[in-house]
Amino acid sequence: MSLHESSGRLHPTPPFDFAQSLNFVSEFPPTSGEQTVNTHSLTKALSVNGHIILFELKSTGAIEQPELAYTLYSTQPLNEETQRAAIDRIEFALSLGDDLKPFYAIGRRDPDFAPVIDQLYGLHQVKFLTPFESAGWAILSQRTSMAAAHKSKQSLMEKYGGSLSLNGGTYWAFPEPAQLAGAPEGELSALVKNARRAAYLREASWAFNQVDDAFLRSGDYDEVRNWLLKIKGIGAWSADLILLRGLGRMRQLHIESGSIFEQRMSEAASKVYGGVLKAADIQAIAARYGEWQGYWAYYLRTAA
Numbered sequence: 001m002s003l004h005e006s007s008g009r010l011h012p013t014p015p016f017d018f019a020q021s022l023n024f025v026s027e028f029p030p031t032s033g034e035q036t037v038n039t040h041s042l043t044k045a046l047s048v049n050g051h052i053i054l055f056e057l058k059s060t061g062a063i064e065q066p067e068l069a070y071t072l073y074s075t076q077p078l079n080e081e082t083q084r085a086a087i088d089r090i091e092f093a094l095s096l097g098d099d100l101k102p103f104y105a106i107g108r109r110d111p112d113f114a115p116v117i118d119q120l121y122g123l124h125q126v127k128f129l130t131p132f133e134s135a136g137w138a139i140l141s142q143r144t145s146m147a148a149a150h151k152s153k154q155s156l157m158e159k160y161g162g163s164l165s166l167n168g169g170t171y172w173a174f175p176e177p178a179q180l181a182g183a184p185e186g187e188l189s190a191l192v193k194n195a196r197r198a199a200y201l202r203e204a205s206w207a208f209n210q211v212d213d214a215f216l217r218s219g220d221y222d223e224v225r226n227w228l229l230k231i232k233g234i235g236a237w238s239a240d241l242i243l244l245r246g247l248g249r250m251r252q253l254h255i256e257s258g259s260i261f262e263q264r265m266s267e268a269a270s271k272v273y274g275g276v277l278k279a280a281d282i283q284a285i286a287a288r289y290g291e292w293q294g295y296w297a298y299y300l301r302t303a304a
Contacts, residue, residue, distance in 0.1 A: 003073040003164065006083055009060070012096035016066035017122025018059040021094055024126045024302060029146050030137045030153070031128075036169055045164055045171035046129050048086045051078065052162035052173050055090055063122045068096075073166060092217075095124035095248055103292040110288070112273050113296070116303045125298050127245055131216055132208040133174040134246025135231075138238035139200045140192065152192040156180070156201075159191055177209035200233025207231045216247055224249070237261060250294025253286045255279040265297060268304035 012018075018040065026037045035044035041058045054073040061067030072078065072086055091097065100122075107117045128134040136156070141149040153174070157163075160175035160183060180188075180201065188198035207227075216224055224247070228239040237259060243249040255262050257279040269277045273285065286293035 003054070003075065003166070004077050005071055005073055006078060007069065007071040008087075010057075010068040010070055010087070010091060010096060011061075012066040012068065012094075012124065013099045014064045014066055015100060015122040016096065016124055017063045018057075018066065018068065020120060020123035021126050024123065028126065029150070030141075032150060034157075034172060036171075043166065043169070043171065044129075045162075045173040046086065046089060047161055047173040047176050047179070048082055048089065050176070050179075051076070051082055052164050053078070053082075053086050054164040054166055054171055055086065056166075057090070073164060075164070089129060092248070093127045093129045095127065098124050098248075100124065100295070103289070103295050106289055106292060107296070107299075113299075116272060116299050119303055120299055123299070123302065125245075125248060125250070125295065127248055129174065130176070131213075131242055131246035132177050132204070134242045135204045135208065135228075135234065135238070136174065136201060138241050139197055139204060139233050142197065142200075142233075142238075144194075148193075152194075152197070155191045159183075159187075177205045177207075180205040181209045197233075203232040204234065221249060221252060244294055244298070248294075250298070251291040253283070253293045253297055255283050255286075264301065268297075268300040271304050272300060 022037050022042060025031065025035060025042060035042060041056060043054065043056045045052060045054050051074060056071045058069045060069045070087070070090065072083065104117055107113045128137065137149070137153065140152045154172070157172040157174055160179045161173045163170050163172045183202065185198055185202055188201055189195045192198050192201070211227070225239055225243060228234050228242055229236070236254065236256060240254050240261065255265055262279045262282070265282050266277050269282050269285065286296055289296040
């Protein structure tokens with residue numbers, strides 16, 4: 001099948017090292033096998049307003065003068081609105097607009113953390129392509145193995161998402177909320193092998209299908225968190241995962257004592273700061289980073 005193409009250039013806020021982004025993507029379990037990562041390029045699929053779009057990004061700049069060349073592939077010509085929406089999702093997912101210089105200024109004054117900045121210099125947070133995908137992953141990965149969660153996710157993409165093929169590879173897109181909202185519960189249960197998770201996925205798809213994306217991205221933090229917590233199946237851990245990894249809401253960091261997040265943050269922070277750090281210890285260090293505490297946590301866990 002001949003695909004339609006459109007191309008252009010993106011200009012991330014420096015410093016930006018695309019190689020750091022690619023390293024992270026290649027090691028991120030929730031999207032394992034869903035993209036092709038080469039030395040300087042990324043190829044992946046997404047769904048925008050019912051259109052399956054394959055995008056290819058290539059680095060054509062330098063860390064302090066970054067530039068990415070993009071190509072969008074589709075079965076039908078894309079109108080300007082759909083192209084803009086696709087580019088917006090790509091830019092947002094790769095956090096291309098984040099200015100890390102204030103974060104680095106704080107981190108350089110932290111002698112334990114400064115080497116982490118050197119290690120990951122130019123890494124902008126890599127998010128899920130959509131907040132709904134992060135919500136889907138939060139639900140699918142509840143009380144099950146990573147392998148089982150990923151198998152369920154792949155089943156959802158194959159049934160309700162869509163795919164495009166390029167250069168011998170087939171790329172699947174995670175479904176949009178509208179594509180999943182009308183799915184029969186029994187069909188979902190059979191796909192994910194769990195009636196409870198199927199019900200939660202339906203609840204999340206209905207909620208995300210009705211919410212304004214601008215509210216999720218820039219609405220009052222507590223209001224967005226409370227909105228998430230009202231979705232059946234989304235607890236505190238899931239809400240914070242969506243806020244951080246789906247929406248890039250990095251200004252606050254919730255670490256509950258005894259939670260999985262505390263355990264993972266403790267393991268990462270202890271490697272940098274030494275000792276055995278509990279939730280209160282981690283929260284105290286994070287507070288030094290102000291609105292950048294989410295980025296601090298992201299860098300710690302990535303370095304670990």
